[in-house]
Amino acid sequence: MNKKTTIAAIIVVAIVVIAAVAVVLMQPAASTNKKIIYWTQIAPVQQKAALLAGTVDGAVGWEPYCSDALNDGTGSVVVWSDQVWPEHPCCVIAVRYSDAFPNNPADNQLVARVVKANMVATNWIVQTINAGSGTNYTSLIQMGAQFSGIQASVVQSALGHIEYSNQLTPAVKAAFANFTGMFADLGQISNLAGYPNTTAFANAITNTSYLAMAPDIQPSATILGSVHLGYLNGDLHQFARVVAMNTSLWGGKTLFQDYGVNVTSPAPYANGGAVMDGFAAGSIDMGYLGCPPAILKRINANIQIQIVSLVNSEGSAIIGKTPINSLSQLEGKIVATPGPASIQHLLLLYYCNLNGYQLKLKGT
Amino acid sequence: MKDNPLRIFGLFNRERFLANMNQTIFGIAAIVTFIAAWWGFSIYLNLAYVPSPDRVVWAFFTSFEKTEISLGTNMWGNILASLQRFGIGFVFALALALPVGLIMGFIKTADSFFKPLVELFRPIPPVAWVPIFLLIFGIFWGPVMVIFLGVFFPLLSNVIFGVKSVDQPLIDAARTMGANRITLFKKVIFPYTIPFIMTGITIGLGIGWMCIVAAEMIGAVGGGVGFYIFYSESIGRYEFMYAGMAVIAILGIGTVGVSHYVENKLNRRMGVK
Numbered sequence: 210m211n212k213k214t215t216i217a218a219i220i221v222v223a224i225v226v227i228a229a230v231a232v233v234l235m236q237p238a239a240s241t242n243k244k245i246i247y248w249t250q251i252a253p254v255q256q257k258a259a260l261l262a263g264t265v266d267g268a269v270g271w272e273p274y275c276s277d278a279l280n281d282g283t284g285s286v287v288v289w290s291d292q293v294w295p296e297h298p299c300c301v302i303a304v305r306y307s308d309a310f311p312n313n314p315a316d317n318q319l320v321a322r323v324v325k326a327n328m329v330a331t332n333w334i335v336q337t338i339n340a341g342s343g344t345n346y347t348s349l350i351q352m353g354a355q356f357s358g359i360q361a362s363v364v365q366s367a368l369g370h371i372e373y374s375n376q377l378t379p380a381v382k383a384a385f386a387n388f389t390g391m392f393a394d395l396g397q398i399s400n401l402a403g404y405p406n407t408t409a410f411a412n413a414i415t416n417t418s419y420l421a422m423a424p425d426i427q428p429s430a431t432i433l434g435s436v437h438l439g440y441l442n443g444d445l446h447q448f449a450r451v452v453a454m455n456t457s458l459w460g461g462k463t464l465f466q467d468y469g470v471n472v473t474s475p476a477p478y479a480n481g482g483a484v485m486d487g488f489a490a491g492s493i494d495m496g497y498l499g500c501p502p503a504i505l506k507r508i509n510a511n512i513q514i515q516i517v518s519l520v521n522s523e524g525s526a527i528i529g530k531t532p533i534n535s536l537s538q539l540e541g542k543i544v545a546t547p548g549p550a551s552i553q554h555l556l557l558l559y560y561c562n563l564n565g566y567q568l569k570l571k572g573t
Numbered sequence: 574m575k576d577n578p579l580r581i582f583g584l585f586n587r588e589r590f591l592a593n594m595n596q597t598i599f600g601i602a603a604i605v606t607f608i609a610a611w612w613g614f615s616i617y618l619n620l621a622y623v624p625s626p627d628r629v630v631w632a633f634f635t636s637f638e639k640t641e642i643s644l645g646t647n648m649w650g651n652i653l654a655s656l657q658r659f660g661i662g663f664v665f666a667l668a669l670a671l672p673v674g675l676i677m678g679f680i681k682t683a684d685s686f687f688k689p690l691v692e693l694f695r696p697i698p699p700v701a702w703v704p705i706f707l708l709i710f711g712i713f714w715g716p717v718m719v720i721f722l723g724v725f726f727p728l729l730s731n732v733i734f735g736v737k738s739v740d741q742p743l744i745d746a747a748r749t750m751g752a753n754r755i756t757l758f759k760k761v762i763f764p765y766t767i768p769f770i771m772t773g774i775t776i777g778l779g780i781g782w783m784c785i786v787a788a789e790m791i792g793a794v795g796g797g798v799g800f801y802i803f804y805s806e807s808i809g810r811y812e813f814m815y816a817g818m819a820v821i822a823i824l825g826i827g828t829v830g831v832s833h834y835v836e837n838k839l840n841r842r843m844g845v846k
Contacts, residue, residue, distance in 0.1 A: 249712050250800070255704065262708045396642045397808045482807045489622060502807075509809030510621035543712070549643040550807040570645050571712070572654060572795020 244540050246561055247571035248554070251545035252479070254443065257283055259545055260530045266542035267529045269553040271299075273359045273367035273445050275526040280363050284528035287536055289370060290553075291523040293560050296372065298381045299552055300446040300520035301500050302327060304416075305488040306513045319434045321422040322468040323495055324375075324518045328423055330453040330464055331373045331520075338368055348458065356451045357443040367445050371524035377415050381519055386411035389504050391555055398508045414507055416515040429469030436470050439484045439496035442477035446521045447497040482550055488512050501552045525553050527560060536564050543571050624812040632812035633819055636801070644796050644804065648820060654795035655824070658713070659785055662720025666777065670728040671770065677729075678736025679762060691729065699723040699780070700787040716788035716797070723784035724777035731776070735769025736762055767843060771836035778832050782825040798824070 251259050253270030257278040260268060267287065268278065278284035290297060304311065304320055311317050337345045353364035386407040392398045393407070404410040440447050453464035454472070465472040475492055478484045481502030487493045489512050497520055506512050529539055546554040561568040608626050615625040624632075636648040644651075677684045677691075699722040707715035739762055747761050789799030802817035 251707070251712075255707075258708050262711070264708060264711045392808075394642075396639075397810075480807070482809070485809070486622075489620070506809035510811065512621070512809075548807050549804060570643070570796060 243567040244565060245569050246536070246539050246541070246557075246566045247543045247569055248546050248557065249543055249571045250548045253547055253553075256545045260284055260528075263530075264543075265530070265545040266533060267527065267539045267544035269525065269527045269544060269546050269557045271444060271446060271547075271553060272371055272524045273353070273357050273363050273443075275528055276366040276370070277359050277363045278528055279526075280360075280366055282531055285531045285534040287527040287529050287534060287539070288560060289523070290525040290556050291370075291372075293556060293563075294384070296380065296522050297552075298384050298500055298519055298522050299524055300441075300444070300497055301503060301516045302495060302497055302518040302520060303484075303488070303503050303514040304419075304495050304517050305493070306515065307491070309491075310494045315434065317419075317422075319436055319470055320495065320517060321419045322426055322429075322433070322470045323436055323438070323465060323472070324419040325423040325426040326453050326464040326468045326470065327449045327518060327520070328375050328420075329468075330449040331375055333458075334373050334448055334452055338373075348455075349452070352451055352455060353445055353448060356448075357445055359443075364445065367524075368448075370526070371446060371448075372522045373449065373520075374522060375420065375518050375520070377417050377420060377516065377519055381522075382411045382415055383408075385414065385500060385504065385516075388501055388552070388555060389508075391559070392501070392505060392508075395549070395558075397505060397549065400508065402508045402511070410508075414504065414514075414516055416517050419517045426468065428467045431469060432466065432471050433469035434471070436465075436472055436495055437493045438472045438474050439478055439487045439493035439498070440474060441481065441484065441497060442479060444497075446499075446524050449520060450497055480547065480551070482506065485510065485512055485514070488514055499552050501555060502550050505550050525556055527557055536560065536566065540566065621809065622811045624815065628812040629815040629819065632810075633816040636813055636816050636820075641801075641804075644801070646796055648798075648801065648816075651796045651798050651801045651817075652820065652824065655785055655789065655797040655799065657795075658717045658788075658797065659720055659781060662717045663724050663778070663781060665717070665721045666724035666728060666781075667774070670725050670732060670773070674729045674732025675736060675758075675763065675766065678733040678766070679758060684733075691726070695726045695730075699784045703788050706788075716785065719784050719788035720781045723780040724774075727776040727780060728770070728773035731769045731773025732766060735766035738769070739765045764843065768836070768840050771832065771839055775829055775832040775836060778828050779825065782821060782828070786821060 249265065251265065251268070253268075253274040256265070256268035256270050256274060259265045260278060260283050268284065275284075279286060290299075302324065311320050333345075334349065337343075337349045340346055349368075350361045350364050353359075353368065354361040357364065359367075389398070389401070389407040389410055393401075401407065401410045402413075404413055438450070440450050452458065456463055458464075459467050463472065475487065478487060478496075478498075481498035482505075484493070484496040484498040485502055485506035487496060489506075489510060495517075500516065503514060503516060507514055527536075527544070529535070533539060533542075544557060546557055548554060558568050612626055615623045638647065640647045646654075673687065677687050699719050702722060703715070703719055706718045709715070710718050743761055743765070744757065747757050752760060785797065786799035786802060789797035790803040798817050798820050802814050802821070805811070805813035805817060
């Protein structure tokens, strides 16, 4: 090696070493006055496998994946979401407002009819779950198993943890405002889309007019129009859509068709953020998604949507790898979450703070 | 033609200077055109996911200054995390591909044995392994192994090709002078293969940076630039997402540039160029 090459090599190595030292020194000092629980991002559908593999020690996800891990003993419940936030809203139906849709009374009718069909399907689900047996109950469980790819017994357990309801009550709006405030505290949003406070924003993002129209809407003998509807893959929170799309329950046509709407859907989305991207790309007119990504991307990406119906409340849980069944046992361990934009992540963050734990990304 | 006095000392080459100047001018023109077109589109489309270049530049610098509360680190931390797993994956790939490639190229039996396995696994995109590696190797080693695969196969192929490309007259000449198999390997085969190894490393580095983004999007310890891109997209802060992409581009250009530099130096030293 000649002299020049040696000098060049030394300079390169020196730069790398200096950069590495600088990066290490620039890291914020680790907080030592709080107990720490670590998080990492793993999709709920993969969380049970991660628990089994020992990749993580806990997980926070949605149904049916919580029950899937609990039923075979892989996981144990730390806390159900309704124990932390009773009747907290979760999934919603949102509509995107654009020049194309819904910009006239006929389009508004279509939105109201989708809301109505969802409402009828929700009522059918609630009645069927309450009945607890019979042909309809068997059909419901089979539909859930087929849609989520999970065993029927797991679906049965999961349905016991989800509250299906549609009304956007003041409590629901207050919860939206609370979530928005949490995102602001986390620095994930830096404004409120021009609204003075979280309550004003929560009121603006919800539109109850379609729910108000729904009781007067009757089935239609003809198809009045089409709606592109997005939804999440395998999420039993959005079971009303699955039931409404089933033709055998509603006389050979879907419930949406019964109310005069021809619903088409692209491939199911992986998460609520992707549903919002579907809105932005103009791929869908309406969509089922969790309220947190709806709030986040309404503000940050200025995607002009409004929430027009609740789909479910509750139905999430923090679970530990058996025998872990309390938050204190998760201290210093790793919990999988669907990601910081999810309600499940907020639940874990809130519950950690409530119990004096700091939630920290593993490795930082 | 009278020589420029500076040229005599090798300090100035007019032809090379003019050629480089043209290249530089065209390069700058391409970048300016791209930025102008981007700026125009961002104004015309007025969409959050097509932010203007100045917003991305602002996000780029902000990402280094500001610690992301949810992630507990800033861009420096993410770069360190990515570099760490990239470095480990790369070293592992180099440590395995080099001997295996040399053996496969030099010994026919080894080639016959390993070739079906290599041909079976090589077409599988490294990112296809991400979910299963996450479960098998965990959230730290999983992404590392994806990078390992991304670097390993291009490097291996180049090493094998390098060994097989050694001129037969060179081998014959060495044998005529009494070189045994080990000497032949040490004095002829291995040195001849070094430029091919460097080409493999350069290609592998490029693919490695592509893999890191995909690997970190599925799951990662300590963040990472890929993770940061995914996170920024998930909360709709697209200017920060583009800033993360710019960081990946800079890191990729930097590492491939260093590799090219070393490759050129070695090639010159070995008389290839």
